[in-house]
Amino acid sequence: MEYLNLFIKSIFVDNMVFAFFLGMCSFLAVSKNVKTAAGLGLAVIFVLGITLPLNYLLYEYILKPGALAWLNPNYASIDLSFLSYIVFIATIATFTQIVEMAVEKFAPGLYNSLGIFLPLIAVNCAILGGSLFMKERAYETLGEAFVFGIGSGVGWFLAIVCMAAIREKLAYSKVPAGLKGLGIAFIITGLMGLAFMSFMGIQL
């Protein structure tokens, strides 16, 4: 049950886009049509679901204060947690690079539709943000880290697909000249964020 709660919570209550503004850049840049938005969303779910458990293991067994005790009891006083930014981002960048090469080799069709988004993901704040939240909120098991990763990914997917659908319809409406494009996109995101705030009171 706990996993299910965490899953629902990370999709709706702690939505990456609407509650924490993470992944905004690609969210605004790639939400012009639903199909590409869904492609990027799927890639984000995939990368979050894998890098979060990886970073969890690295943090738990190497970086955490006293984490090196399993190697040698004398190392118990070592605290490498200041290195976590560099380790997390290196994991993410390496992983996206590997995924990109693997997809290019084994699934050229998918690569052509997703290809350009994969390198973008390395600098998508939602991915690094997921790892940092995992560290800050101190999730206790590998399972929790994995569920949190998938849940945040699904939340991000949902947000970008909704946004793309709204923007497709928006093409037919009259928007004041100064607000066209970026301005109205900000305001719509804000309004969607207000709508998502209604999930906040839910106790899980």
Next chain:
Amino acid sequence: MNKDIYTKPFFLTNPITVLVLGICSSLAVTVQLKGALVMALSVTIVTACSSLILSLLRNTIPNRVRIIVQLVVVAMFVILIDQFLQAFAYDTSKMLSVYIGLIITNCIIMGRIEAFALGNKPWPSFVDGACNGLGYGMILIIVAFFRELLGSGTLFGYQVIPASWYLENGGWYMNNGLMILPPMALIILGCVVWIQRSIQKELQEK
């Protein structure tokens, strides 16, 4: 040196309102002016210094691995800033929580490195990085000014709206609680974009 480098990042190519870079890690820190100011300064320092370093290294980095090299340099500066804040401004560092770490993936930094530092001499790259950081900071501070003033009636933590105006003291004024919620940052930003584009008509999208 071209003087465009100094002025453009503030208006014509402002990273937030025109280039749409670096929105990710910025909006959540605009509830209070103090957080916004710290964030703006941190981003300016990181952008300027990493542009300088990568511009010095630009002829030696192999093209295929350049993203990872860039990320490592940027992450190094962010770690320095994070450790500095934890040592000298612990409360602020707690308040900004993960958003300091997220400077690493702030698209302004990568954007300026890719678009400018890798093709220019060190000193112009440094200036370009610094000015873009400041242009970004300017928007953060505008948004934070309105959110803090309307949301809690203070500026930098000092009470600005007279206490006797408030309803509970027999006045007529109430803080707008909506301003403290995250979505309002986006709506204010939308209005900033609107004002800017009404003045600079050449930026309007078709």
